[in-house]
Amino acid sequence: MTLSGYFAVFLAASCAAAATGMVFKPGDWYAALRKPSFTPPGWVFPVVWSYLYVSLAYAAARVAETEGSQLALALFALQIALNTLWTPVFFGARRMAFGMVVIALLWGAVAAMGLAFLRLDLIAGLLVAPYLIWLSLAAALNWRIWRDNRAL
Amino acid sequence: MTLSGYFAVFLAASCAAAATGMVFKPGDWYAALRKPSFTPPGWVFPVVWSYLYVSLAYAAARVAETEGSQLALALFALQIALNTLWTPVFFGARRMAFGMVVIALLWGAVAAMGLAFLRLDLIAGLLVAPYLIWLSLAAALNWRIWRDNRAL
Numbered sequence: 001m002t003l004s005g006y007f008a009v010f011l012a013a014s015c016a017a018a019a020t021g022m023v024f025k026p027g028d029w030y031a032a033l034r035k036p037s038f039t040p041p042g043w044v045f046p047v048v049w050s051y052l053y054v055s056l057a058y059a060a061a062r063v064a065e066t067e068g069s070q071l072a073l074a075l076f077a078l079q080i081a082l083n084t085l086w087t088p089v090f091f092g093a094r095r096m097a098f099g100m101v102v103i104a105l106l107w108g109a110v111a112a113m114g115l116a117f118l119r120l121d122l123i124a125g126l127l128v129a130p131y132l133i134w135l136s137l138a139a140a141l142n143w144r145i146w147r148d149n150r151a152l
Numbered sequence: 153m154t155l156s157g158y159f160a161v162f163l164a165a166s167c168a169a170a171a172t173g174m175v176f177k178p179g180d181w182y183a184a185l186r187k188p189s190f191t192p193p194g195w196v197f198p199v200v201w202s203y204l205y206v207s208l209a210y211a212a213a214r215v216a217e218t219e220g221s222q223l224a225l226a227l228f229a230l231q232i233a234l235n236t237l238w239t240p241v242f243f244g245a246r247r248m249a250f251g252m253v254v255i256a257l258l259w260g261a262v263a264a265m266g267l268a269f270l271r272l273d274l275i276a277g278l279l280v281a282p283y284l285i286w287l288s289l290a291a292a293l294n295w296r297i298w299r300d301n302r303a304l
Contacts, residue, residue: 001223009226012261016233016254023245064226070216071153074161077212077229081168081236088240093175102168109164 006061013080014053020087021046029094036144038137052131059127063120072116079113082106096146103139110135158213165232166205172239173201181246188296190289204283211279215272224268231265234258248298255291262287 026042040048060076063069082105090099110132118125178194192200212228215221234257242251262284270277 001226006222006226009223009230013226013230013233016230016237016257019237019254020240023241023247023250060226060229064222067219070158070221070225071161073222073225073229074153074158074165074212074216077225077232078161078165078168080229081165081232084233084236085168085171088172088244089175092240092244095175098175102171105168 001064003061003065006064007057010057010060010064010076011054014057017080017084017087018049018053020084020092021049024087024091026091030091033145034148036141036148039141040137048134052134055127056131059117059121059124062124063117066120069116069120072113072120075109075113075116079106079109082109090142096142096149100139100142100146103135103142107132107135107139153216155213155217158216159209162209162212162216162228163206166209169232169236170201170205172236172244173198176239176243178243182243185297186300188293188300191293192289200286204286207279208283211269211273211276214276215269218272221268221272224265224272227261227265227268231258231261234261242294248294248301252291252294252298255287255294259284259287259291 060073063072063076082102086099086102086106089095089102110128114125114128114132117128212225215224215228234254238251238254238258241247241254262280266277266280266284269280
């Protein structure tokens with residue numbers, strides 16, 4: 001399999017995760033929630049996620065071309081499933097506490113994947129860092145929004 | 153990585169997909185839909201899915217222990233993301249047409265994964281067959297329910 005072939009498969013998996021954002025939009029419910037001061041403006045989210053999904057697919061493709069990358073790819077599968085789960089849980093079912101559990105597990109899976117990538121390919125490992133930083137912000141947001149909107 | 157280690161990672165990914173079924177239950181909406189005569193009773197779905205998720209995680213773990221299994225694992229990642237997407241789209245957003253698109257893509261991804269598994273490990277490949285058969289039934293159900301409930 002070529003790098004671009006792998007890239008296509010991982011990008012398709014990322015598109016499945018991204019599709020949740022088109023089906024479950026924040027809408028009026030999210031707009032009315034109390035949000036912390038560090039909440040980015042709405043347009044930032046699709047821009048950042050688009051970059052992250054593409055760079056992640058490229059990183060995974062680099063890793064897939066490396067021998068002994070099975071664990072790294074298993075962790076990719078785990079994080080893309082958790083990533084696909086979060087948006088419907090938070091914006092669809094509006095279950096903020098369960099969303100917090102999912103994003104915590106997602107953070108752990110991405111951290112483990114980042115280490116596995118780093119051991120196989122320096123560039124691939126470094127490409128995971130922005131994803132982990134963004135998830136840290138997203139987790140902090142989820143936590144604060146949950147805490148500050150218990151009554152809803 | 154041991155077989156049981158891989159199994160744990162793939163089972164965790166499958167649990168993320170399975171969690172959608174606990175968050176988005178069929179409920180009154182589904183009960184009131186016109187359904188074809190071949191619709192299985194409700195209790196069959198969690199039983200079959202539980203078996204499929206466990207057997208699939210085991211099949212993927214066998215494959216992960218095999219050299220050159222990167223493409224097979226990339227296809228596992230694709231199908232688990234699409235699998236996680238389908239339930240929120242159909243039962244959460246109640247978008248039956250989009251659900252049909254997702255399940256068609258899922259069927260294709262699982263068929264490709266089954267072939268990739270089969271080339272690496274006979275048992276793993278055979279374990280994918282029930283999943284593909286069940287998805288064929290699920291796709292037929294999605295299609296008929298969409299066609300027969302356009303007005304909703």
